[in-house]
Amino acid sequence: MTSVLETSELSKTFTLHARGGLALPVFSGISLSVGPGECLALTGHSGSGKSSLLRCLYGNYSASSGEVRIRHQDQWISLSAAPPREVLDVRRRTLGYVSQFLRVIPRVSTLDIVAEPLRRLGVAADEARAQAAQWLARLNLHERLWHLPPATFSGGEQQRVNIAHGLIANHPVLLLDEPTASLDADNRRVVVELIHAARARGAAVVGIFHDDEVREAVASRCLDVEHYRKSN
Amino acid sequence: MSSDLLLSVRNAGKQFMQGQRLRWACRGVSFDLYPGEVLAVVGESGSGKSTLLRLLASRLACDEGSVHYDLREEAGSGVAASRGASGLVDLAGLSEARLRWLARTDWGFVEQHARDGLRMNVSGGANIGERMMALGARHYGKLRGEALSWMERVELDVDRIDDLPGTYSGGMQQRLQIARNLVTHPRLVFMDEPTTGLDVSVQARLLDLLRELVDQLHLAAVIVTHDLAVARLLAHRMLVMKDGCVVEQGLTDRVLDDPQHPYTQLLVSSVLTP
Numbered sequence: 008m009t010s011v012l013e014t015s016e017l018s019k020t021f022t023l024h025a026r027g028g029l030a031l032p033v034f035s036g037i038s039l040s041v042g043p044g045e046c047l048a049l050t051g052h053s054g055s056g057k058s059s060l061l062r063c064l065y066g067n068y069s070a071s072s073g074e075v076r077i078r079h080q081d082q083w084i085s086l087s088a089a090p091p092r093e094v095l096d097v098r099r100r101t102l103g104y105v106s107q108f109l110r111v112i113p114r115v116s117t118l119d120i121v122a123e124p125l126r127r128l129g130v131a132a133d134e135a136r137a138q139a140a141q142w143l144a145r146l147n148l149h150e151r152l153w154h155l156p157p158a159t160f161s162g163g164e165q166q167r168v169n170i171a172h173g174l175i176a177n178h179p180v181l182l183l184d185e186p187t188a189s190l191d192a193d194n195r196r197v198v199v200e201l202i203h204a205a206r207a208r209g210a211a212v213v214g215i216f217h218d219d220e221v222r223e224a225v226a227s228r229c230l231d232v233e234h235y236r237k238s239n
Numbered sequence: 240m241s242s243d244l245l246l247s248v249r250n251a252g253k254q255f256m257q258g259q260r261l262r263w264a265c266r267g268v269s270f271d272l273y274p275g276e277v278l279a280v281v282g283e284s285g286s287g288k289s290t291l292l293r294l295l296a297s298r299l300a301c302d303e304g305s306v307h308y309d310l311r312e313e314a315g316s317g318v319a320a321s322r323g324a325s326g327l328v329d330l331a332g333l334s335e336a337r338l339r340w341l342a343r344t345d346w347g348f349v350e351q352h353a354r355d356g357l358r359m360n361v362s363g364g365a366n367i368g369e370r371m372m373a374l375g376a377r378h379y380g381k382l383r384g385e386a387l388s389w390m391e392r393v394e395l396d397v398d399r400i401d402d403l404p405g406t407y408s409g410g411m412q413q414r415l416q417i418a419r420n421l422v423t424h425p426r427l428v429f430m431d432e433p434t435t436g437l438d439v440s441v442q443a444r445l446l447d448l449l450r451e452l453v454d455q456l457h458l459a460a461v462i463v464t465h466d467l468a469v470a471r472l473l474a475h476r477m478l479v480m481k482d483g484c485v486v487e488q489g490l491t492d493r494v495l496d497d498p499q500h501p502y503t504q505l506l507v508s509s510v511l512t513p
Contacts, residue, residue, distance in 0.1 A: 024500075024505075025505065066493065067493060067496055069489075069499070091476040091489060091493075092273060092476075113443035113444075113446070114443055114444065114447045126454075
């Protein structure tokens, strides 16, 4: 099967200079590949490096060694080596990310935050807002919240804003960091449906799913990050 | 994605006399900037970031290295093409007049203290109109119309158009300065600590405005700031400076979330909410 996201011998070690150059190894030698329609679940105890791996896949963390490659506009790009504007273009068109916590921008309404990925793709403001409204409605976020900045929202509400923001652009590759962590059963079910829909349209998904039930419902494979822990 | 370079800096350096000795205020700075890219230059005071900004904007001459700028579409002039020089040009080779022209049309420079970037003895509207007049606009109605539309765009009360900037609040003055700079649709804007010294709520509003304008106008910008949150919000890329040198550069969220250099790690870990 063709893949759209790969790593080869990917390793991550943090070096803490304030601690006299203390090296904190996270994982090493991860080679993975994910194809369209697949969902790879990262497993392992907390602190095992799942989120760090996901951040490496997004280009948010640098790779200490090895490589992250992604299929972008019919070409392979080395995300771990690409210059910033290329990484940003990959994120704009190809690679979506739902982080655990929403980074709130002062004064910007929920609707505009969710619409932003579409705006960056050149979709007109009205159309982008209309689609954002559909996503928020699908995620059961009350309409009275749409025109407010999400700074004061509850954790669950912010997470749904984050999910809508991460999925709205229908990116070919999606990274999901605990997308259901603070959601109730009804909304978890909605998110599971959305992930199924993303896979059905051919998206490749890599995710961390704390909840066993959710993981079993959405994942096609698992990768245990513990196996790649460096020297304990 | 355009691949045409806008600004290309190679090994740029500037030294000043300090006491009896020459000291490099900044040295060995190299980077490329593309249209629509926003670059933040961060570092503590004295790190050389403001000197670097002045080198880039040709307010100071390089003692070492070079700054090249793409003169391809010099705003509305037709002058560039007819005089031969176009494409990436070494700014050190341009005449004073030519640099002034660039600074008034294709570049903007937003000063930390709005008073340094505004003309305090003419009205808010006249401040916005000045650059258009420099480009030859003379029709009063058009100038006023454009000034009004820019006041709205930067969320200034249009009823204040005839008031002197001295009667504006600090946040309003800063927004006026931004309108004054953007009215000629520059391709590149230099900003020196644009939000420093403003109240937090005023800062948030200004940042939000800058974010929108940069996006809408596809502006390239170099923003000097010591505030990492400003860099995170506005910049695609960042340079971290210490003692006149760039110690780390890259994608903004990569540098802030996974800093490599000891100094960047210190800087990021010293902020309460980065």
